[in-house]
Amino acid sequence: xxxxxxxxxxxxxxxxxxxxxxxxxxxxxxxxxxxxxxxxxxxxxxxxxxxxxxxxxxxxxxxxxxxxxxxxxxxxxxxxxxxxxxxxxxxxxxxxxxxxxxxxxxxxxxxxxxxxxxxxxxxxxxxxxxxxxxxxxxxxxxxxxxxxxxxxxxxxxxxxxxxxxxxxxxxxxxxxxxxxxxxxxxxxxxxxxxxxxxxxxxxxxxxxxxxxxxxxxxxxxxxxxxxxxxxxxxxxxxxxxxxxxxxxxxxxxxxxxxxxxxxxxxxxxxxxxxxxxxxxxxxxxxxxxxxxxxxxxxxxxxxxxxxxxxxxxxxxxxxxxxxxxxxxxxxxxxxxxxxxxxxxxxxxxxxxxxxxxxxxxxxxxxxxxxxxxxxxxxxxxxxxxxxxxxxxxxxxxxxxxxxxxxxxxxxxxxxxxxxxxxxxxxxxxxxxxxxxxxxxxxxxxxxxxxxxxxxxxxxxxxxxxxxxxxxxxxxxxxxxxxxxxxxxxxxxxxxxxxxxxxxxxxxxxxxxxxxxxxxxxxxxxxxxxxxxxxxxxxxxxxx
Numbered sequence: 001x002x003x004x005x006x007x008x009x010x011x012x013x014x015x016x017x018x019x020x021x022x023x024x025x026x027x028x029x030x031x032x033x034x035x036x037x038x039x040x041x042x043x044x045x046x047x048x049x050x051x052x053x054x055x056x057x058x059x060x061x062x063x064x065x066x067x068x069x070x071x072x073x074x075x076x077x078x079x080x081x082x083x084x085x086x087x088x089x090x091x092x093x094x095x096x097x098x099x100x101x102x103x104x105x106x107x108x109x110x111x112x113x114x115x116x117x118x119x120x121x122x123x124x125x126x127x128x129x130x131x132x133x134x135x136x137x138x139x140x141x142x143x144x145x146x147x148x149x150x151x152x153x154x155x156x157x158x159x160x161x162x163x164x165x166x167x168x169x170x171x172x173x174x175x176x177x178x179x180x181x182x183x184x185x186x187x188x189x190x191x192x193x194x195x196x197x198x199x200x201x202x203x204x205x206x207x208x209x210x211x212x213x214x215x216x217x218x219x220x221x222x223x224x225x226x227x228x229x230x231x232x233x234x235x236x237x238x239x240x241x242x243x244x245x246x247x248x249x250x251x252x253x254x255x256x257x258x259x260x261x262x263x264x265x266x267x268x269x270x271x272x273x274x275x276x277x278x279x280x281x282x283x284x285x286x287x288x289x290x291x292x293x294x295x296x297x298x299x300x301x302x303x304x305x306x307x308x309x310x311x312x313x314x315x316x317x318x319x320x321x322x323x324x325x326x327x328x329x330x331x332x333x334x335x336x337x338x339x340x341x342x343x344x345x346x347x348x349x350x351x352x353x354x355x356x357x358x359x360x361x362x363x364x365x366x367x368x369x370x371x372x373x374x375x376x377x378x379x380x381x382x383x384x385x386x387x388x389x390x391x392x393x394x395x396x397x398x399x400x401x402x403x404x405x406x407x408x409x410x411x412x413x414x415x416x417x418x419x420x421x422x423x424x425x426x427x428x429x430x431x432x433x434x435x436x437x438x439x440x441x442x443x444x445x446x447x448x449x450x451x452x453x454x455x456x457x458x459x460x461x462x463x464x465x466x467x468x469x470x471x472x473x474x475x476x477x478x479x480x481x482x483x484x485x486x487x488x489x490x491x492x493x494x495x496x497x498x499x500x501x502x503x504x505x506x507x508x509x510x511x512x513x514x515x516x517x518x519x520x521x522x523x524x525x526x527x528x529x530x531x532x533x534x535x536x537x538x539x540x541x542x543x
Contacts, residue, residue: 055132055134055142056142058095059132060130060144061090061100062100062130063144067148069086069088070126071269071534074531075531076276076282081122082106087101098132100131101131107124117179118157118517119153119520120157120520120522122153123149123152125148125538126147128148129144129145132144144541148536150534151534151536153532154529154531155487156519157179158485158487159515160178160181162181162487165184165185165212168186168187168188168466169211169218170464170466170511171192171466173192174511174513175194175195176513181203181269184205186201186203186205186206187212188209190221196224197225203266204262206261207261209222209240212456221236221237223236225255240254247263251264267536270534271531274493277393277394277415283415286361290365291363291364293368296313298355309340310336312336312345313340313345315333318332318372321375323373323420325497327497328373330375331372333366333374335377336379337381338382338385339352342385357390358386360388360526361528362391364394365394365396375397376392376399378400381404382402383408384405388527390527391412391414391528391529392414393416393528394415397495398414401422403445404446409446411519412446412447413527414449415449416452417493418470420495421469423442423478426438426440431472434504435502436503440509445469445482447526448485448519448526449468451468451488452488452493452495453468462499472506473507475510476507478510482512482513482514
């Protein structure tokens with residue numbers, strides 16, 4: 001401190017007062033300087049805390065983005081399910097296009113199988129590592145670590161799997177058995193009895209006891225199985241759904257874990273996109289046998305009709321099949337599976353080889369439809385003469401005519417823009433007539449399906465699960481039997497006609513639909529069964 005020298009003239013009370021004033025000023029200067037230093041220091045700390053928080057949010061956001069991209073890449077066959085390392089860079093436009101690099105590394109050598117009910121879930125742990133540096137201060141670095149359990153669930157081990165809203169609103173009695181999942185909302189209701197025999201009814205959105213498209217009040221009961229040992233017992237929804245403020249506690253008490261929504265922690269599962277079914281997509285590139293228009297290519301070699309496969313195996317027509325739902329004649333490729341497999345027909349008066357793909361993946365498309373709506377029709381598929389079963393994939397609507405996979409049953413699936421089922425009694429010539437001129441008869445289809453649907457809009461119901469397979473006949477009092485799995489991963493982009501009931505479209509059958517319990521055995525799943533992929537957070541930390 002600077003010393004203050006006083007003149008000898010300053011004495012007495014005036015001198016003492018002046019000395020005191022100087023001393024007060026000096027103390028004030030000292031205190032002010034300290035406060036200023038403290039304020040500057042606190043401001044620096046506050047600013048650094050703000051930048052650190054922003055850096056943490058970038059690291060956390062990059063982690064979430066990388067996990068979503070990781071599960072999507074697996075589901076869409078862009079990386080192997082057991083990929084060792086996955087890298088992703090996330091750009092933050094709100095932070096001057098700052099980038100954060102994330103590395104996801106596999107920790108387990110082999111998957112472990114978790115059996116949940118009758119579902120086989122393949123689990124492996126991965127570490128997710130994101131390091132963020134603040135663009136305004138490179139001394140601020142935050143590293144976020146996350147351990148996730150990558151879970152692979154065969155989509156066909158669900159009775160019903162929907163990527164979008166799932167609506168089940170049958171007019172007649174209906175029973176559904178097996179695991180049910182929707183990545184969005186589930187709507188359940190009936191004026192009769194809807195029975196859900198399942199210990200897993202899960203929605204990554206909400207679960208509602210009502211219609212999506214109106215305020216209609218149902219008069220029937222929705223009975224859902226209670227998850228407990230012993231013979232199945234059921235509890236009705238009776239108005240209890242996600243709109244209730246005590247939904248989580250009440251639903252847990254009523255169904256003991258069967259019914260769970262996002263409020264219970266259910267998350268979305270990543271699934272294949274429609275791009276995988278396109279002519280340049282995964283399935284077309286993997287298929288050993290590809291049919292385009294009237295051409296058959298096997299293992300890269302174009303086969304010759306009459307020499308490599310029977311005459312009439314592949315046929316085309318433009319005006320013989322009229323689709324009353326879409327209001328269009330279909331430019332149809334018809335594939336005779338019996339002839340393609342060599343079971344019937346001859347080649348140069350000799351038995352034909354089996355031209356079904358040895359790995360079980362058949363891709364069918366046509367690129368010459370022009371302004372017409374294309375379609376693929378499978379006929380004579382009562383017996384699938386293929387050891388590994390058969391999965392038929394098309395980017396276009398598929399029509400299956402007659403009993404399918406009913407003799408010496410094999411694991412089969414159809415993946416398409418839309419799935420249309422035609423009875424044993426179907427005749428193309430009657431397609432332009434009234435629905436009464438198209439009487440169906442009892443027909444059975446043993447197959448899993450992945451098909452597009454329409455979106456319900458106010459006053460415009462998409463038909464719901466009860467109309468998932470598109471019908472074109474008078475099915476009144478006739479039994480339609482389906483044993484398989486109903487999966488919907490996208491909206492139809494080719495067959496876009498709205499669902500409509502009655503003449504001239506169709507009338508409803510007696511539905512005898514069930515989950516194929518053979519799919520509980522992974523060795524009996526259809527070839528190339530798509531995965532639903534989940535990443536469950538296990539632990540996280542920062543440094």
